[in-house]
Amino acid sequence: MQTEQIDKLAAALAKAQGEIGSAAKKSENPHFHSKYADLASVVEAIREPFATNGLAYQQPYRNVGDQLSIVTRVIHASGQWIEDDGVPLLLSKQDMQGIGSASTYARRYGLMAAAGVAPAEDDDGNAAVGKTRDTGKPVPVKRGTAKRGAPASNGEKPEPPAKPRAINVPTPANSGGMKAVWEGWCKEFIHAIGTCEDVETMNAWIYANEEPFKSLYTFSKEAHAHVDKQIKAKVDTLAPVATE
Secondary structure: OEOOOOHHHHHHHHHHHHHOOOEOOOEEEOOOOEEEOOHHHHHHHHHHHHHHOOEEEEOOEEEEOOEEEEOOEEEEOOOOEEEOOOEEOOOOOOOHHHHHHHHHHHHHHHHHHHHOOOEOOOOOOOHHHOOEOOOOOEOOEOOOOOOOOOOOOOOOOOOOOOOOOOOOOOOOOOHHHHHHHHHHHHHHHHHHHHOOOOHHHHHHHHHHOHHHHHHHHHHOHHHHHHHHHHHHHHHHHHOOEOOO
């Protein structure tokens, strides 16, 4: 959506984007141990270029369809504005902590897209799939080499991938029930990862379940390591490392 005229906004945004630097990667992805630009880094990158060019932004909550989302609106001093269709909040937990975590993620990506911010040292997604040489530098990844839609070994059609979502971690009636709860969560998450047909979908599942994955580490480092191993095995299937 946008105002009828956006000529002044467009000119100001183009100038601001020419002044915006890269957002520094200061936070670490707990799944792939790779750095990423957090929300604070993105805000820091755009604050001065936006201010000097008469630009501001808002990121309110809004129901888009039946999905609570964060909408990013860029506003010019003239009153002209433009906004995106919103980034949906995929909650890892149905509480305020879950909303807060999902909101931060949505605000970061919404703002990066609206302002045209790129993270520093962009590696074309290779670090996100955990591909590193002994030097620690990303290794080129061959995309599209995994066979999709191939029949299962028993001759049946493969199960279609489910839409990425946060898998709920129910609260058991007593503390002794936590083991069963986490066993169920791990089983469902690993199954969901197994149905993914590309790295992007798998990453969506991972980010949607970032909070419970962290909590799993606190509950059982062994279970956390098992799930992490399954993730990396799936990565190798979807995006095998190129041979030199």
